[in-house]
Amino acid sequence: MASTGMTKRSRTRRAGESAYGLLLLAKNVAMALVALLILVAGMWSSWADAKPAMLTKGLERGTVTMADCGDDWCTGSFTAARPGGDSHGRVRIDEAVTDGVGDRVPVVVKPGTDEAVRTGAAGVLHAWAPFAGSLLLSALVIAGGLGMRRTAWALGLLGTALMGASFATLTV
Structure with a gap:
């Protein structure tokens, strides 16, 4: 009888191999969902400030002169860009986008609030931080959990570039 080089695996071994494959698939799906959740949460968090900073049409535009700064917020008087604009008196803005008093x-200005969002390149990049x-x-997560190193490098470099651009435009 000629040997074909194939050995028959036991039913237990085949079941164990398929269970291990199922566990690997479950791990990869879980890691992909975690990475997606992190990205969606970052997008959701950024969109609250990015939307008014980027899509200014129909919103009250102007300038704020900083009068007082605390730990996280600065307040100042709002001057509308167009004559006869709405009077907001004092508005507050994130302290990170200003150089301080003066x-x-x-x-x-965000509709219905006294909160202002910086516009221009610095404001948009800061909103996406x-x-x-x-x-x-x-x-x-993608590098460690999924083993997709090139994709992870691309995302990491993109995040670093976005954060660096935000820092650079705010310090100029």
Whole structure:
């Protein structure tokens, strides 16, 4: 009888191999969902400030002159860009987008609030900073959990570039 080089595996071994494959698939699906959740959370967090910073049509635009700064927020008087614009008196803005008391910053006021968002390249890039952080964090999950190193490098470099651009435009 000629040997074909194939040995028959036992039923137990075949079941164990398929169960291990199922566990690997479940792990990969779980890691992909975690990475997706991190990216969606970063996008969601950024969109609250990015939307008014990017889509200013129909919103009250103007400048804020900083009068007082605390730990996280600065307040100042709002001057509308168009004559006869709505009077908002004092508005508050994130302290990270200003140089402190006396600084004048172009802003748009969020509808129905006294909160202003910086406009221009610096404001838009700062608004997307949480998404940049989620890109960096998801890159670690994708590299470690999924083993997709090139994709992880691309996401990590994109997140680093976005965060660096935000920092660079705010310090100029």
